Amino acid sequence: MTAQPVLVIGGPTASGKSGLAVSIAEALQGAVINGDSMQVYQGLPILTAQPSGADCDKVPHRLYSVLSPTESCSAASWRDLAIAEIRKSQAENRLPIVVGGTGFYLKTLLQGISPIPDVPASFRREAAALQKELGNPRFHQELAKRDPLTAARLDPLNTQRLIRAWEVLQATGKSLAEWQTAPLAGPPEDLRFLTVTLQPQREHLYASCNNRFNKMLDMGALEEVQKFKEQTPPNTALSKALGYPELLAYLEGKTTLAEAVKLAQQSTRNYAKRQTTWFRHQIRTDMVLGNPDPVPLLLRLKAGF
Numbered sequence: 001m002t003a004q005p006v007l008v009i010g011g012p013t014a015s016g017k018s019g020l021a022v023s024i025a026e027a028l029q030g031a032v033i034n035g036d037s038m039q040v041y042q043g044l045p046i047l048t049a050q051p052s053g054a055d056c057d058k059v060p061h062r063l064y065s066v067l068s069p070t071e072s073c074s075a076a077s078w079r080d081l082a083i084a085e086i087r088k089s090q091a092e093n094r095l096p097i098v099v100g101g102t103g104f105y106l107k108t109l110l111q112g113i114s115p116i117p118d119v120p121a122s123f124r125r126e127a128a129a130l131q132k133e134l135g136n137p138r139f140h141q142e143l144a145k146r147d148p149l150t151a152a153r154l155d156p157l158n159t160q161r162l163i164r165a166w167e168v169l170q171a172t173g174k175s176l177a178e179w180q181t182a183p184l185a186g187p188p189e190d191l192r193f194l195t196v197t198l199q200p201q202r203e204h205l206y207a208s209c210n211n212r213f214n215k216m217l218d219m220g221a222l223e224e225v226q227k228f229k230e231q232t233p234p235n236t237a238l239s240k241a242l243g244y245p246e247l248l249a250y251l252e253g254k255t256t257l258a259e260a261v262k263l264a265q266q267s268t269r270n271y272a273k274r275q276t277t278w279f280r281h282q283i284r285t286d287m288v289l290g291n292p293d294p295v296p297l298l299l300r301l302k303a304g305f
Helices: 017-028 053-058 075-091 103-111 121-134 136-146 148-153 159-172 176-180 202-219 221-231 244-251 257-282 294-302
Strands: 004-010 030-034 095-100 191-198 287-289
Touching: 004 017, 004 103, 017 030, 017 053, 017 095, 017 294, 030 075, 075 095, 075 103, 095 103, 103 191, 103 257, 121 136, 121 159, 136 148, 136 159, 148 159, 148 176, 159 176, 191 294, 202 221, 202 257, 221 244, 244 257, 287 294
Parallel strands: 004 095, 004 191, 030 095, 191 287
Antiparallel strands: none
């Protein structure tokens, strides 16, 4: 069986990944598949930099705004969704183009993941209800009593990961840490990946982070956060979206807008720096680009993987 090509584009936030993916999809009849942990959720499309309507009109975009922010999306569940969309794109004779900045998601697709069984939704609901009742510090303490190894590895304030650890333990009887030491379930053998990472110069990347946040405000990000706050329970997956805590603090009268913007831009730059380091050391890449110019990548693709 001939392995089918899949293009994977990763890199830090505001590096131009999405624009590059659209350019390649237009040129080669592709479909863009989301690989970002925030863009999979509904509710904050501006603040999470989801594709514009114009881009969606140009080429198919998949796995954007497909989950409620109250739902949990693990790397394993994202991988299953992504592989399904890859198959769908192939059936339509389109080049699957997976793009995103959540490096661990991309790594699970490229290299495999620990074979944790599917957890029934009832366990997830029970875990989420208990977390809501106890709050994160106490919930983390309860997890530590039952699963000290996993709890020691987790941020006590990371709601989604705490819930995930609890639900896996309850559903399988085994610690998440135990599952993670098991041999990986590898990537599909009939897929052939070309992995590209964007690694802009730091000064350019930081300027892009600042400018993009200003554009988000012009597009209505502040109003979007206000609406989200009114309609969505606190401490959802999107509560940690870049810029959300800072804009929320302004809306609650805890800071000025200027200070909120300054802090949001700083947190975005810090995140971009961490992503850049992660991609350099954790992802085996076939091609590194300093900017989102599609020409070098198109030449590589047309010459064959």
